[in-house]
Amino acid sequence: MDVTAREDRKARAEQLVDALAADGVVAVATTFTDNAGITRVKSVPLARLPQLAAWGAGTTPSFDLFTFNDSIAAAPDGSTPVGDLRIMPDLDRVVRLAAQPGWAWIPGERYEQSGEPHAGCGRLLLRRLVDDLAAQGITMSAAVEVEWVVSVAGTDDFVPAALGPAYSLARLGDVSDYARELLEALTAQGVEVEQFHPEYAAGQLEVSVAAEDPLAAADTSILVRDTIRAVGRRHGMRTSFSPKVDISGVGNGGHVHVSLWRDGHNLMAGGDAEFGLTAEGASFTAGLLEHLPALMAIGAPSVASYLRLVPSHWAGAYSCWGLENREAALRMVTGSAGSDAWAANVEVKCFDLLANPYLVLAGIIAVGSAGMAAGTELPAPVEVDPAVLSEEELQSRGIDRLPQSLQTSTVLFEADDVLAEAFGSDLRGSILAVRHAEMEHFATATEEEVAAALRWTH
Ligand code: GLU
Ligand code: MG
Numbered sequence: 001m002d003v004t005a006r007e008d009r010k011a012r013a014e015q016l017v018d019a020l021a022a023d024g025v026v027a028v029a030t031t032f033t034d035n036a037g038i039t040r041v042k043s044v045p046l047a048r049l050p051q052l053a054a055w056g057a058g059t060t061p062s063f064d065l066f067t068f069n070d071s072i073a074a075a076p077d078g079s080t081p082v083g084d085l086r087i088m089p090d091l092d093r094v095v096r097l098a099a100q101p102g103w104a105w106i107p108g109e110r111y112e113q114s115g116e117p118h119a120g121c122g123r124l125l126l127r128r129l130v131d132d133l134a135a136q137g138i139t140m141s142a143a144v145e146v147e148w149v150v151s152v153a154g155t156d157d158f159v160p161a162a163l164g165p166a167y168s169l170a171r172l173g174d175v176s177d178y179a180r181e182l183l184e185a186l187t188a189q190g191v192e193v194e195q196f197h198p199e200y201a202a203g204q205l206e207v208s209v210a211a212e213d214p215l216a217a218a219d220t221s222i223l224v225r226d227t228i229r230a231v232g233r234r235h236g237m238r239t240s241f242s243p244k245v246d247i248s249g250v251g252n253g254g255h256v257h258v259s260l261w262r263d264g265h266n267l268m269a270g271g272d273a274e275f276g277l278t279a280e281g282a283s284f285t286a287g288l289l290e291h292l293p294a295l296m297a298i299g300a301p302s303v304a305s306y307l308r309l310v311p312s313h314w315a316g317a318y319s320c321w322g323l324e325n326r327e328a329a330l331r332m333v334t335g336s337a338g339s340d341a342w343a344a345n346v347e348v349k350c351f352d353l354l355a356n357p358y359l360v361l362a363g364i365i366a367v368g369s370a371g372m373a374a375g376t377e378l379p380a381p382v383e384v385d386p387a388v389l390s391e392e393e394l395q396s397r398g399i400d401r402l403p404q405s406l407q408t409s410t411v412l413f414e415a416d417d418v419l420a421e422a423f424g425s426d427l428r429g430s431i432l433a434v435r436h437a438e439m440e441h442f443a444t445a446t447e448e449e450v451a452a453a454l455r456w457t458h
Pocket of ligand 2: 147199206
C-alpha cells in the first residue's frame with residue numbers, strides 16, 4: 001500500500017461521504033473476522049471515512065490470538081503483543097445497514113503499519129488465492145447457507161421464540177413480521193436472498209443467498225448474520241448461530257456451496273466424470289474430500305462444532321461424497337434437469353458458523369487446487385446414509401467418520417502440507433494457538449457446558 005494507493009482511497013471515500021450523508025448515515029463500521037470466528041469492529045463518524053480509507057484504524061495484532069471468550073492465547077513464538085495493525089476498509093463494498101439506521105458497514109482488511117499486507121489477515125489470504133485461481137483462468141462461485149435459532153431475550157437459556165413444527169407454515173406465522181423485516185433489510189442491503197424457511201430444530205430458521213465470488217460470499221455471510229441479529233433485537237429475540245444450541249436437538253450448519261468456472265462454463269456440469277463433473281471439477285472435489293478431515297480445524301473450528309457432527313443429523317459426519325446425499329460431507333448438487341449448467345455445485349455440509357468464512361473459502365480453494373494440480377481422483381460416490389452401513393462395508397468403501405473432536409482435526413491440520421503452505425506459518429501458528437487454548441479451556445467441561453459457553457458468542 002503506497003502513498004498513491006492511499007490518496008486514491010481517500011479520494012474515493014471523499015466522494016462517498018456526501019452520498020452516505022444523504023442516506024442518513026452518520027457512522028461507519030469496518031470489520032475483520034478473527035481466528036476464533038468472531039467478527040471484530042472499529043468504527044468512525046462519517047466525516048472520518050476518508051481518513052479511515054487512507055490510513056485505516058489501529059488494531060492490535062493480539063486479535064490473531066483471541067479465543068471465543070476474549071481470552072488471548074499464548075503467542076506461538078513467545079512474542080508480546082507489541083505493534084499495531086491497520087484495518088483498511090474495502091471501498092468496493094459499502095453497505096447501508098438497513099436494520100441499524102445511521103450505520104454503514106465496510107468489510108476490512110488488515111495491513112502492517114509499513115503498508116505491507118498482514119500475514120494473519122484471512123480476507124487478504126482469500127483475495128490472494130482467488131487471484132491465483134484467476135491466473136489459471138478459473139473463477140469460483142460460492143455461497144454460505146445460514147442456519148440459526150431465535151430465542152426469547154433476557155435469558156442465557158435457549159427458549160425458542162418460534163414454536164411451530166419443523167418447516168411449518170405455523171412457524172413461519174410465528175415469525176412473519178420478523179421474517180418480513182429481515183427479508184426487506186437483506187434486500188435493501190443488496191443481498192440476493194434465494195430462500196427463507198423454518199428449519200428442523202426448535203426455533204430454527206434458514207436463509208440461503210445467491211452465489212458470488214468468494215470474497216463477496218464471505219462478506220455476505222458476515223453481513224447476513226449481523227442483519228439477523230439486528231432484526232432479532234428489534235423483535236425481542238436473541239439469535240444463536242452456534243452449531244449446538246441445545247444438546248438434544250439438530251444443530252446449526254454453515255454449509256458452503258462452491259462451483260468453478262472457466263470461460264463462462266461451470267466445471268461442475270457438462271463433463272464426462274460422475275454426475276457430469278468435468279475432469280477439473282472432479283479433481284477439485286477430490287482434493288477437497290482428501291483434505292477435508294484437516295480442513296475441519298478451520299470449518300468446524302470449535303469444541304462445540306463436534307457436538308453437531310452426529311450421524312443421521314444431516315450434518316455430513318462422514319468423509320464421503322454423494323449425489324444429493326445429505327449425510328455425505330460433500331453433497332453433489334446437480335439441480336433439476338436442464339438447470340445443471342448454471343446450478344451444479346458441491347455443498348460442504350460439515351462446516352458450521354463458528355468458522356471464519358474467509359479462512360474456510362481460502363482453505364477450500366487451497367485443497368481443491370492441490371487436487372486439480374495432482375489430478376486427484378474421486379472415490380465411488382455413496383448413495384445411502386453411511387450410518388446404515390456395517391463397519392466392514394464402511395471400511396471396504398473407504399468411508400471414515402470425519403474427526404469427532406477438535407483435537408483430532410487440529411492434529412490433522414497441523415500435519416497438512418497443502419494448508420500449511422497456503423496459510424503460511426504466522427497464520428497457521430496463530431490458528432493452532434487459538435485451537436489449543438480453546439481445547440484447554442474445555443478440557444474438563446461437559447457437553448452442556450460447552451454448548452452454553454458458545455451459545456451467544458458468535
Ligand atoms: N441443520 C443441519 C446441520 O446441522 C442441516 C439441515 C439441512 O440439511 O439443511 O447442518
Ligand atoms: Mg438447512
